Amino acid sequence: MYKATVNVTLRKSILDPKGKAAHHALQNLGLNEIENVRIGKLIKLDIDAESPERAKKIAEDACNQLLANEVMEDFTVTIDEQ
Amino acid sequence: MSVKTFGVLVFPGSNCDHDAYHAMAHVMNAETKFIWHKDTDLSDVDFLIVPGGFSYGDYLRSGAIARFSPVMQEVTQFAMQGKPVLGICNGFQILLEAGLLPGAMLHNKQLRYVCKQVYLRCETTNSLFTSNLSAGQVLQIPVAHGEGNYFTDPDRLKELQDNDQIVFRYCNAAGELTEEANFNGSVDNIAGICNKQRNVLGMMPHPERAMEKALGSDDGKLIFESILNQFATA
Numbered sequence: 001m002y003k004a005t006v007n008v009t010l011r012k013s014i015l016d017p018k019g020k021a022a023h024h025a026l027q028n029l030g031l032n033e034i035e036n037v038r039i040g041k042l043i044k045l046d047i048d049a050e051s052p053e054r055a056k057k058i059a060e061d062a063c064n065q066l067l068a069n070e071v072m073e074d075f076t077v078t079i080d081e082q
Numbered sequence: 083m084s085v086k087t088f089g090v091l092v093f094p095g096s097n098c099d100h101d102a103y104h105a106m107a108h109v110m111n112a113e114t115k116f117i118w119h120k121d122t123d124l125s126d127v128d129f130l131i132v133p134g135g136f137s138y139g140d141y142l143r144s145g146a147i148a149r150f151s152p153v154m155q156e157v158t159q160f161a162m163q164g165k166p167v168l169g170i171c172n173g174f175q176i177l178l179e180a181g182l183l184p185g186a187m188l189h190n191k192q193l194r195y196v197c198k199q200v201y202l203r204c205e206t207t208n209s210l211f212t213s214n215l216s217a218g219q220v221l222q223i224p225v226a227h228g229e230g231n232y233f234t235d236p237d238r239l240k241e242l243q244d245n246d247q248i249v250f251r252y253c254n255a256a257g258e259l260t261e262e263a264n265f266n267g268s269v270d271n272i273a274g275i276c277n278k279q280r281n282v283l284g285m286m287p288h289p290e291r292a293m294e295k296a297l298g299s300d301d302g303k304l305i306f307e308s309i310l311n312q313f314a315t316a
Contacts, residue, residue: 010188014188014233015188015191015267017188017189017190017191017192017193018189018193021193066142066146066150067142069143069146069179069186071178071184071185071186071233071234071235072186072188072233
């Protein structure tokens with residue numbers, strides 16, 4: 001069994017209004033060192049596969065088909081053994 | 083001429099399905115039926131409406147889960163055969179997720195859900211949805227969405243422009259495409275687009291809520307009259 005951690009973020013070229021709103025609030029808190037905020041999604045998958053390579057392939061298929069929308073989002077997948 | 087039947091899809095979380103049914107069955111006096119998302123027989127339907135709402139609670143992304151409902155495979159077939167499909171609001175989002183229309187929806191630029199009357203400019207009469215309108219005609223139709231900020235990359239946008247696929251743009255009452263009128267931040271003021279084959283239209287504003295003067299506007303009827311007119315002459 002493997003644990004896949006999927007990070008889905010808006011593409012760099014796309015304005016992230018949620019991130020911008022959070023950044024604005026952080027500035028109001030006086031955390032002015034924070035120069036940029038991007039908000040995405042963290043998705044965890046438990047995958048029953050025979051190898052980490054196979055688990056990664058399955059997770060990437062899941063991203064391509066459902067978990068991320070390639071028009072506006074990028075994703076990364078990391079695999080850990082359970 | 084055989085009677086044409088309109089089908090209104092119903093997903094868990096659809097909430098404009100009855101508005102669409104009312105618009106077609108009671109205002110336009112058209113033969114209309116609901117189609118549950120688990121049904122897969124569209125053989126007795128000539129026109130499909132994918133209504134607004136919050137299918138599957140908008141989980142993951144608007145329209146992302148509805149796209150995998152059993153009926154959607156049939157909807158894709160239906161569209162591929164050149165039969166007409168109209169996606170309104172969440173219906174537009176579902177058609178984008180299903181790949182029947184290009185692009186995606188981001189959150190509105192001001193992060194707020196916006197529910198108000200807006201003005202749309204009809205940009206092309208070359209579709210069965212707008213054949214009764216004139217190019218540049220301004221319609222008043224309400225919007226109600228939080229994720230209607232239409233996005234597509236510059237290459238795809240150019241394709242939409244070159245192929246005359248932009249059907250409606252947000253404008254002011256005078257028909258001018260201003261930044262202010264583009265309240266949700268959509269690229270190129272886009273409010274509605276069609277596919278290359280011109281049989282699938284997606285739009286964020288709700289024509290089915292603009293069917294009776296008593297409710298603020300009946301400009302939505304112009305779209306449905308275009309459709310019925312096309313059917314009558316087909």
